Amino acid sequence: xxxxxxxxxxxxxxxxxxxxxxxxxxxxxxxxxxxxxxxxxxxxxxxxxxxxxxxxxxxxxxxxxxxxxxxxxxxxxxxxxxxxxxxxxxxxxxxxxxxxxxxxxxxxxxxxxxxxxxxxxxxxxxxxxxxxxxxxxxxxxxxxxxxx
Numbered sequence: 001x002x003x004x005x006x007x008x009x010x011x012x013x014x015x016x017x018x019x020x021x022x023x024x025x026x027x028x029x030x031x032x033x034x035x036x037x038x039x040x041x042x043x044x045x046x047x048x049x050x051x052x053x054x055x056x057x058x059x060x061x062x063x064x065x066x067x068x069x070x071x072x073x074x075x076x077x078x079x080x081x082x083x084x085x086x087x088x089x090x091x092x093x094x095x096x097x098x099x100x101x102x103x104x105x106x107x108x109x110x111x112x113x114x115x116x117x118x119x120x121x122x123x124x125x126x127x128x129x130x131x132x133x134x135x136x137x138x139x140x141x142x143x144x145x146x147x148x
Contacts, residue, residue, distance in 0.1 A: 059146035072127035
């Protein structure tokens, strides 16, 4: 025998239990996401602390925009650059030019459609000897350049 009232009651209890379980799971997920976001923000802030002598360099040329952070080391520099507005599939190099006109490639990439590119690299140039930071094509065409 089956009792329709009992079955309906059991379905309702199961449904309420499932909803309560999903709510608890949703709250736990929200709390976890908030904690994770806080940890990431703190980590990014800690990782990007200002270094003595660090310079921020920015440039804009038409659609192309570049922001670069230059961090001095002992006889060389670390670079962290973000470049936007490049044509998709454009082959690019991040280049540091010293005061004597010598170029040092700090990194390279192929631009993707609609994305900013963030690139970290290094160059064997003293920070005091940097004349320009540029994004160039492999054949030497300067797409954007900035002076510190």
